[in-house]
Amino acid sequence: xxxxxxxxxxxxxxxxxxxYRAGIEERPVMAQVRPGDIxxxxxxxxxxxxxxMEAVLADLDRVVMPGLSHWQHPRFFxxxxxxxxxxxxxxxxxxxxxxVLGLAWQSSPAVTEVEEVMADWVRQMVGLSESWSGVIQDTxxxxxxxxxxxxRERTTDYALSRGGLQAEEQPLAVYVSAHSHSSVDKxxxxxxxxxxxxxxxxxDAEYGMRADALEDLVRSDLAAGVRPCAIVATxxxxxxxxxxxxxxxxxIARRNKIWLHVDAAMxxxxxxxxxxxxxxxxIEGADSLVINVHKWLGxxxxxxxxxVRDPQHLIRVMSTNPSFLQSSVDGQVKSLRxxxxxxxxxxxxxxxxxxxREQGVEALRARLRRDMANAQxxxxxxxxxxxxxxxxxxRLQTVCVRHEPPGLSGETLDRHTLGWxxxxxxxxxxxxxxAVVDGRWMVRVSIGxxxxxRDDVAAVWQAMRQAAEDSATEN
Amino acid sequence: xxxxxxxxxxxxxxxxxxxYRAGIEERPVMAQVRPGDIxxxxxxxxxxxxxxMEAVLADLDRVVMPGLSHWQHPRFFxxxxxxxxxxxxxxxxxxxxxxVLGLAWQSSPAVTEVEEVMADWVRQMVGLSESWSGVIQDTxxxxxxxxxxxxRERTTDYALSRGGLQAEEQPLAVYVSAHSHSSVDKxxxxxxxxxxxxxxxxxDAEYGMRADALEDLVRSDLAAGVRPCAIVATxxxxxxxxxxxxxxxxxIARRNKIWLHVDAAMxxxxxxxxxxxxxxxxIEGADSLVINVHKWLGxxxxxxxxxVRDPQHLIRVMSTNPSFLQSSVDGQVKSLRxxxxxxxxxxxxxxxxxxxREQGVEALRARLRRDMANAQxxxxxxxxxxxxxxxxxxRLQTVCVRHEPPGLSGETLDRHTLGWxxxxxxxxxxxxxxAVVDGRWMVRVSIGxxxxxRDDVAAVWQAMRQAAEDSATEN
Numbered sequence: 001x002x003x004x005x006x007x008x009x010x011x012x013x014x015x016x017x018x019x020y021r022a023g024i025e026e027r028p029v030m031a032q033v034r035p036g037d038i039x040x041x042x043x044x045x046x047x048x049x050x051x052x053m054e055a056v057l058a059d060l061d062r063v064v065m066p067g068l069s070h071w072q073h074p075r076f077f078x079x080x081x082x083x084x085x086x087x088x089x090x091x092x093x094x095x096x097x098x099x100v101l102g103l104a105w106q107s108s109p110a111v112t113e114v115e116e117v118m119a120d121w122v123r124q125m126v127g128l129s130e131s132w133s134g135v136i137q138d139t140x141x142x143x144x145x146x147x148x149x150x151x152r153e154r155t156t157d158y159a160l161s162r163g164g165l166q167a168e169e170q171p172l173a174v175y176v177s178a179h180s181h182s183s184v185d186k187x188x189x190x191x192x193x194x195x196x197x198x199x200x201x202x203x204d205a206e207y208g209m210r211a212d213a214l215e216d217l218v219r220s221d222l223a224a225g226v227r228p229c230a231i232v233a234t235x236x237x238x239x240x241x242x243x244x245x246x247x248x249x250x251x252i253a254r255r256n257k258i259w260l261h262v263d264a265a266m267x268x269x270x271x272x273x274x275x276x277x278x279x280x281x282x283i284e285g286a287d288s289l290v291i292n293v294h295k296w297l298g299x300x301x302x303x304x305x306x307x308v309r310d311p312q313h314l315i316r317v318m319s320t321n322p323s324f325l326q327s328s329v330d331g332q333v334k335s336l337r338x339x340x341x342x343x344x345x346x347x348x349x350x351x352x353x354x355x356x357r358e359q360g361v362e363a364l365r366a367r368l369r370r371d372m373a374n375a376q377x378x379x380x381x382x383x384x385x386x387x388x389x390x391x392x393x394x395r396l397q398t399v400c401v402r403h404e405p406p407g408l409s410g411e412t413l414d415r416h417t418l419g420w421x422x423x424x425x426x427x428x429x430x431x432x433x434x435a436v437v438d439g440r441w442m443v444r445v446s447i448g449x450x451x452x453x454r455d456d457v458a459a460v461w462q463a464m465r466q467a468a469e470d471s472a473t474e475n
Numbered sequence: 476x477x478x479x480x481x482x483x484x485x486x487x488x489x490x491x492x493x494x495y496r497a498g499i500e501e502r503p504v505m506a507q508v509r510p511g512d513i514x515x516x517x518x519x520x521x522x523x524x525x526x527x528m529e530a531v532l533a534d535l536d537r538v539v540m541p542g543l544s545h546w547q548h549p550r551f552f553x554x555x556x557x558x559x560x561x562x563x564x565x566x567x568x569x570x571x572x573x574x575v576l577g578l579a580w581q582s583s584p585a586v587t588e589v590e591e592v593m594a595d596w597v598r599q600m601v602g603l604s605e606s607w608s609g610v611i612q613d614t615x616x617x618x619x620x621x622x623x624x625x626x627r628e629r630t631t632d633y634a635l636s637r638g639g640l641q642a643e644e645q646p647l648a649v650y651v652s653a654h655s656h657s658s659v660d661k662x663x664x665x666x667x668x669x670x671x672x673x674x675x676x677x678x679d680a681e682y683g684m685r686a687d688a689l690e691d692l693v694r695s696d697l698a699a700g701v702r703p704c705a706i707v708a709t710x711x712x713x714x715x716x717x718x719x720x721x722x723x724x725x726x727i728a729r730r731n732k733i734w735l736h737v738d739a740a741m742x743x744x745x746x747x748x749x750x751x752x753x754x755x756x757x758i759e760g761a762d763s764l765v766i767n768v769h770k771w772l773g774x775x776x777x778x779x780x781x782x783v784r785d786p787q788h789l790i791r792v793m794s795t796n797p798s799f800l801q802s803s804v805d806g807q808v809k810s811l812r813x814x815x816x817x818x819x820x821x822x823x824x825x826x827x828x829x830x831x832r833e834q835g836v837e838a839l840r841a842r843l844r845r846d847m848a849n850a851q852x853x854x855x856x857x858x859x860x861x862x863x864x865x866x867x868x869x870r871l872q873t874v875c876v877r878h879e880p881p882g883l884s885g886e887t888l889d890r891h892t893l894g895w896x897x898x899x900x901x902x903x904x905x906x907x908x909x910a911v912v913d914g915r916w917m918v919r920v921s922i923g924x925x926x927x928x929r930d931d932v933a934a935v936w937q938a939m940r941q942a943a944e945d946s947a948t949e950n
Contacts, residue, residue: 035804038584050832056562069581072573086477093492096564099557099558099776106506165641183795194640196638320661343616
């Protein structure tokens with residue numbers, strides 16, 4: 001493809017994408033395809049000869065588009081808001097189009113320096129002190145794995161430089177909650193701790209980790225010769241946006257020299273609102289934290305910000321310095337390859353640069369406040385409606401609900417819950433993701449897609465009542 | 476930003492990128508800035524109020540562009556070819572613009588199914604048997620970490636479900652070469668093995684791992700009660716594109732039940748050429764392998780293909796299944812979140828779909844053959860020139876050279892080598908990355924940027940001779 005052909009098809013795709021975004025509400029939110037529907041339309045072998053771009057673009061419409069669930073749709077209430085703001089999208093086009101890699105400062109200095117400044121902009125936006133240093137990772141799963149490996153190496157005084165985790169005589173324990181994200185367990189297992197050394201700390205009535213219970217576990221581990229290594233606190237859990245008490249956990253961490261990692265992947269965006277910062281009160285006592293700005297805040301995926309208090313420790317754990325990456329400016333510059341797992345580095349900081357400048361922080365705050373007000377409104381509607389229940393106070397932007405018609409309980413109630421949610425999803429009118437809390441299914445209405453306004457929330461609430469009624473009648 | 480504003484600025488950026496690619500050879504290849512030059516032009520705090528996109532785009536030209544080293548430049552001979560083919564760039568625009576995430580099949584079915592088919596297309600292109608299953612990771616660093624964790628769990632019969640690596644009584648060893656990529660050591664340390672359990676297998680005259688030496692190490696570990704866990708073989712090392720003897724290593728791996736991971740990050744692309752497949756002869760005996768199609772082949776970064784023989788094992792190591800990701804089609808579909816570390820998933824497979832169709836495999840083969848012929852040509856020129864030396868036979872696309880004027884040796888020679896390379900880099904005429912082999916610096920001329928033709932190779936060779944002469948005269 002020549003630059004002139006790129007120009008031609010690029011213009012066509014810009015129009016295609018602008019039309020997509022302008023008309024997205026006409027599409028069913030959830031893909032209406034069955035397993036294998038996409039795959040069977042693709043040739044099983046690659047083409048030997050070139051195909052016309054016209055054919056590729058036609059297949060994009062014909063094959064791919066029906067296979068998408070539309071995260072940018074105003075009635076997308078699934079998972080979490082995965083906003084891709086248009087200014088951030090343009091920035092990512094620039095990043096991909098330039099095709100430069102930040103393996104080392106010298107390999108494209110702007111990749112390192114813009115990232116450094118953008119991580120600091122976000123630090124200020126969420127009200128963290130200057131003692132934090134940030135870097136962009138792909139996802140919170142990776143950030144949390146990096147945090148747990150960092151904790152492991154601090155507790156063992158860099159066992160990686162000796163016999164590794166396998167040479168440690170006293171086992172190391174990690175403290176999580178049953179409401180932690182699945183990536184936390186996964187990270188601990190991948191880091192080698194083993195499930196037997198994962199402590200599930202009991203939670204309170206609102207699903208926050210209990211500091212007193214943590215303290216008991218730490219004490220009994222110490223008595224048994226187990227070394228407490230890391231605590232993972234969550235600010236805004238996935239199922240219910242529950243909040244672990246960071247200050248209390250930080251105090252236990254400090255007294256026992258335990259690494260405290262805070263998973264604020266979801267709620268971190270809300271920390272741009274001063275009125276929300278109570279949610280992570282005590283955060284300055286943590287060792288590391290992750291905020292997924294590719295969620296609610298709106299940087300196109302992927303863009304997970306990982307902050308640490310002690311970058312020298314991170315670098316010592318992650319550092320590699322092969323000769324082909326050395327240059328005469330080493331020592332004067334940051335080597336972001338030593339701040340995470342991958343060596344290669346996209347120019348992801350551009351997304352934040354474009355997005356924050358085009359929006360301004362005030363507008364970002366206004367949008368998040370809109371979403372929280374919408375969640376409050378929905379929560380009130382649900383609470384005021386007979387047969388419906390709000391399961392936990394909606395402090396952020398997720399409303400956890402259940403329709404509990406008389407006579408239904410246990411597995412019958414579960415079937416009803418999954419039934420009405422799936423009815424809505426299959427209709428294409430909105431997209432909701434159920435989750436289990438206290439052993440029973442409920443439905444999460446995760447508000448916060450960029451395009452979601454009050455009338456969209458009212459519409460999903462109408463659809464929920466209708467679907468629940470239809471579902472109850474049919475069964 | 477409204478869709479209409481997106482249209483306006485999108486069109487402008489398409490033209491900007493088309494102009495960038497069409498006129499790239501006018502730019503200095505390596506950024507001519509000093510540490511801090513970019514950073515000091517950026518405001519230290521984020522803007523409260525929105526800024527005009529015109530201002531952002533003006534700063535892109537003014538602040539960012541001088542801070543880039545241009546990987547798509549025809550005279551980029553640094554690191555490795557990091558090609559971003561224009562059709563792949565358009566595909567990535569679509570991916571970013573759609574803003575859909577493949578957390579689960581249902582969250583956008585096409586993300587999973589197109590990836591499945593594209594991994595299989597590449598499998599066929601490189602001549603692997605049907606017994607391999609592939610998935611896209613971000614980089615080879617991550618793929619290799621996943622491989623080493625998988626090896627750890629196979630050897631320990633899933634210690635992660637019990638006490639983890641820390642509960643194992645007999646230490647596990649990993650076998651690598653001093654010429655393995657830095658990410659291999661790093662992956663082994665992050666996976667918890669510890670440096671004391673990393674065995675550096677001696678290499679032969681052409682920097683390939685010695686199978687006989689590996690066998691000796693395995694035998695002595697077994698005698699000492701150490702469990703051989705993983706061998707990492709490299710096909711196309713970073714410094715010299717050396718080739719480890721996969722067949723011989725696979726045989727040792729098979730006999731001793733050791734996991735064999737093959738790092739073909741660089742040379743994997745060349746496996747689309749039947750005449751190159753001898754380089755990984757025996758590959759069917761490996762357990763896992765990685766090919767970075769974001770290198771020479773030309774998918775815009777990031778796109779690292781990771782293949783395994785036993786996907787069920789990978790899934791068992793990586794699997795998580797929280798309630799909010801479950802759906803009624805589970806069991807009928809692949810959950811690619813269980814094939815790697817991150818949960819979130821960009822629609823990266825689109826890059827391969829566009830690129831392979833727009834090019835056709837025949838054209839991809841022709842381009843790689845062009846680059847290998849260019850490397851041969853340069854190699855012959857260097858070898859035929861007094862005072863110059865080719866350090867290793869150029870089997871792929873990298874030519875390792877040294878200018879050895881009479882009377883220079885040891886550190887004086889090193890200074891000369893680094894001096895003439897830096898002279899070229901600072902001039903902006905071409906970009907080369909030196910590396911250390913056998914304790915002495917040499918210069919790698921890594922050929923294979925999409926735009927690099929014979930006259931570009933002739934030009935860098937002319938620049939090398941001139942710079943070496945100038946450097947020798949000055950010192």
